[in-house]
Amino acid sequence: MTSTDNGVEAGRTVRVGDRDIFYTEAGSGPAVVLLHGGGPGASGLSNYSRNIEVLARRFRVIVPDLPGYGRSSKRVDQSDPFGDLAAAFGGLLDVLEVPRAHLIGNSYGGAAALRLAMDRPEQAERLILMGPGGIGTTRSLPTEGLRALLSYYTGAGPSREKLARFLREHLVYDAATITEDMIDARYRASLDPEVTANPPLRRPSGPAALRTLWRMDFTRDPRLRSVAHRTLVIWGEADRVNRPGGGRMLAERMPNCDLYLAARTGHWVQWERADLFNDLVGAFLDESR
Template sequence: MTTFISEYLVRVNGHDIFVAEKGSGPVIVMLHGGGPGASGLSNYSRNIDALAEHFRVVVPDMPGYGRSSKHVDHSDPFGYLADTMRGLMDELGLLSAHLVGNSYGGAAALRLALDTPQRVGKLVLMGPGGIGTTRGLPTPGLKSLLSYYGGDGPSREKLAAFIRTYLVYDGAAVPDDLIELRYQASLDPDVVASPPLRRPSGLRTLWRMDLTRDKRVTALPNPTLVLWGRDDKVNRPAGGPLLQRLMPNAELVMTSHTGHWMQWERAELFNRLVADFLSPESDLAIA
């Protein structure tokens, strides 16, 4: 079980952001995904201890999730998340940090790097959102995620179906207590009233959320490791090769029998790849 040096709230732009951290050394800020009931600690439960052996691991709850304030600007969600995480870095006195982002958090990490590359060391993007999202209809997994609070509202059955059918490759491997933990977190009245992740409203917001249409991505200087499960049903695996083609300093690792939650399903491999890539002795190559 993970134990932390500290857990605390940080006031950022008038809103509370919950943070847990462990370890010492170069700083990694780990940004979680946007599924119902997500939080930093639950998303990275199999990774924090291993990475904290080499790094200072900072794990916030993103705005709208966990123990953080529930406000999100839906006109430019990735920009808002990036601004908030940069504000968190300011409050923590971090001039720069490595960023690890999964899905929704991957989009936030990439947007933060695009806006202020000097604040980011290396990037690890795991099945990130915002990649080619205007180039096709939403995936079945994304449709399931976005419909969770619709219809009859949230239910344990809907959440279990999303996680076991779309989030991971082997749904039988997901324990019931993980489903229950996420389900209870998803029932926060503020979240039910205003879900943090929703369908884009308007063409302008939709285009803002496709980060591959941002011309800055082709000149981003930060060394980047892109990780993608070949069986991802939430964000299309084709996004991995797309990022590798667009980004000048990107390496790509794709794994078989892996869904959208690589850091959980392939934790040992994920931890090794991330630790090796972010090591001060490492160059861009990870082989």
């Protein structure tokens, strides 16, 4: 890999099982994996554009595109999506010969990080979860933001108007922070033919749908209370995609879980409150040295 002007590697693709996983790297030191969310057109670099350079001053930052997104293979096992994502980036760590890493995940990526801590606890060091998916999702109706997210590829199909509405009305607290260029870039990425034919994030369907939903709700998994990793949950108090009450659920069930509720912040804490997020991450991970 070659370096870009800001020190982030240009990226490369490696084979993990029967899929290709694209990732980028920056910095050196303890390994930190940044796992992006599941919105249309998402990718590792775009979701963490305000964090990578700062964190790379102290850590080896690894930023994959999760299966279904960016330049990684588009197939996701819809019978157990969180488990499949965890297996994919856990396999990436194996290929990179990284035996253990701090895991940072937003939304969909937060669910994948938590699932890896359950399935392969020896691979996870500390966890930082921002508005993670799968927290009490079967105990109440989906939020308006989650419904907008899940319906992007349904009905009349994807459109720039749909994406702009989701980003500005549901993803962030202050709609003015979402630029036209950001909408354009994510819209172009969301139109990948493989993705439109087989969206990675969608409502479970078919005879096993109920089983899949229950598998995707961590509060119904008895293993959650055994996740002993030091964990920091950061949640925007104005999150319109995943309910902020999920943070309290995690703090009550996980034995070593701290909770930080960010005021005037939506679902994208690492982007909306980048300075706060970078400071919290640095302080929390430095404790482990």
